[in-house]
Amino acid sequence: MTRSIDPLFDPRLADWLEEDESTAPEQALEIVLTSFPSIKQRRAVRVPSWTTSMSSTLRLGLAAAVVVAATLGGIYFLGPRPSSSVAGPETPTPSVADSPMVSKSPQAEPSASAEMTAAPPAGTPPPVGEITFGLPYHDCGHLPSIEAQVAVELGPIFRLKVFDGERLVADAYVTRVGVADGGLGYDVPVDVDRDGLITVQFGVVRGVFPQRAEDTRLDVELSQLGQLVARGVYECVPLSP
Amino acid sequence: MDQLRGLEGMNQLDLVDRAAHGDRAAFAELATQHIDRCFALAVRILRDRDRAQDATQQALLGAWRDLPTLREPERFDAWLHRLVVHACYTEARGTRRWNARVRLLPTSNAPEPDVAHAVVDRAGLEDAFAQLTPEQRAVVVLHHHHGYPLTELAGILGIPVGTARSRLFYAVRQLRTALDGDREPAVTPGERSA
Numbered sequence: 001m002t003r004s005i006d007p008l009f010d011p012r013l014a015d016w017l018e019e020d021e022s023t024a025p026e027q028a029l030e031i032v033l034t035s036f037p038s039i040k041q042r043r044a045v046r047v048p049s050w051t052t053s054m055s056s057t058l059r060l061g062l063a064a065a066v067v068v069a070a071t072l073g074g075i076y077f078l079g080p081r082p083s084s085s086v087a088g089p090e091t092p093t094p095s096v097a098d099s100p101m102v103s104k105s106p107q108a109e110p111s112a113s114a115e116m117t118a119a120p121p122a123g124t125p126p127p128v129g130e131i132t133f134g135l136p137y138h139d140c141g142h143l144p145s146i147e148a149q150v151a152v153e154l155g156p157i158f159r160l161k162v163f164d165g166e167r168l169v170a171d172a173y174v175t176r177v178g179v180a181d182g183g184l185g186y187d188v189p190v191d192v193d194r195d196g197l198i199t200v201q202f203g204v205v206r207g208v209f210p211q212r213a214e215d216t217r218l219d220v221e222l223s224q225l226g227q228l229v230a231r232g233v234y235e236c237v238p239l240s241p
Numbered sequence: 242m243d244q245l246r247g248l249e250g251m252n253q254l255d256l257v258d259r260a261a262h263g264d265r266a267a268f269a270e271l272a273t274q275h276i277d278r279c280f281a282l283a284v285r286i287l288r289d290r291d292r293a294q295d296a297t298q299q300a301l302l303g304a305w306r307d308l309p310t311l312r313e314p315e316r317f318d319a320w321l322h323r324l325v326v327h328a329c330y331t332e333a334r335g336t337r338r339w340n341a342r343v344r345l346l347p348t349s350n351a352p353e354p355d356v357a358h359a360v361v362d363r364a365g366l367e368d369a370f371a372q373l374t375p376e377q378r379a380v381v382v383l384h385h386h387h388g389y390p391l392t393e394l395a396g397i398l399g400i401p402v403g404t405a406r407s408r409l410f411y412a413v414r415q416l417r418t419a420l421d422g423d424r425e426p427a428v429t430p431g432e433r434s435a
Binding site: 009016019020023025028032033039040225227 | 263265268269272273276277278279280281284285290294295296297298299301302303305306307308309310328331332363366381382385386413416417420
């Protein structure tokens with residue numbers, strides 16, 4: 001690796017920077033190589049060659065026309081709308097909250113359906129969706145299936161993290177092509193339907209949470225390109241006899 | 242991976258051009274060639290192996306997605322490093338759920354003084370580096386480890402050269418203060434520029 005090009009740079013700092021790891025984990029390359037083919041490339045924006053041969057007056061006029069058209073278009077699309085178009089039909093969020101053994105996230109932001117009715121301004125982080133859980137196993141020893149309702153367009157790869165308190169107990173890169181790379185040496189069946197509802201069958205993976213006691217709480221996060229897109233809290237409370 | 246055979250000797254410009262036109266084998270070769278350097282950059286900025294891996298992956302996946310929009314294929318390295326730095330910023334802004342800190346503990350087999358100093362230096366540097374903003378860390382690593390001149394790294398980061406110089410100056414001063422804190426007075430701007 002390149003050493004410091006500044007002769008005034010303290011050699012101890014240079015040595016310290018040099019000592020750090022410089023080889024990526026093998027898993028990183030595997031994930032990239034298996035994930036990128038399912039990502040659609042952006043289209044290149046190319047300037048037509050005829051624009052370079054135009055006179056400057058004509059180019060200025062064309063640019064002015066584009067600005068006017070963009071402004072009018074912006075006013076049309078972003079201006080006030082009739083109220084009837086804002087209140088669309090609500091999409092039911094899958095939930096099994098009736099079960100005494102399942103809880104929904106108290107931190108969950110407004111539901112996906114509510115977020116979908118109004119376009120957020122550009123530059124704001126995506127709204128955080130909600131994760132709900134299927135019926136758990138009776139012994140709390142396995143995380144049940146996870147259902148995530150996200151309010152953003154789901155890309156081809158996303159990341160699922162499960163925390164037991166501060167301890168990360170599962171960290172899975174999930175692709176929407178069918179099977180997730182569990183990240184901890186196991187595969188996780190996953191299903192993404194046309195509406196973007198993700199179902200991760202963590203419950204069928206034996207031995208992922210072998211040491212969990214009852215009354216434990218798990219925080220589950222789903223992120224995409226570094227942005228949190230859904231989260232939820234799972235609590236397994238045994239039913240009273 | 243069989244498709245990669247035959248691409249190994251191809252020059253980078255051709256690989257970038259082919260990948261930008263959707264050639265997956267060419268991009269796989271580019272990713273294989275560049276992933277270590279991307280990870281080296283990310284791990285030095287984030288000081289966290291897992292997050293660095295995440296940032297590296299996000300940057301490479303973003304590179305595939307955006308490659309057709311790259312206007313100067315000969316600047317692929319700088320462009321890719323820019324993606325890595327921005328992925329690091331995103332990672333650094335995320336909620337820090339856990340944070341492993343290694344502290345120096347006294348042992349019965351005390352090391353030789355020089356070794357002890359080196360260990361203390363490293364611990365101090367780790368602490369001082371953790372205090373820097375991700376933007377300052379990026380400037381330090383790109384300049385002092387990856388060897389980018391200030392003008393070029395300012396271009397990579399999309400900031401004025403003066404801002405890059407200022408970030409570098411204050412970051413290095415903070416690191417040197419951590420190293421010299423107990424033995425020498427902290428370096429002041431006047432001393433540094435002399």
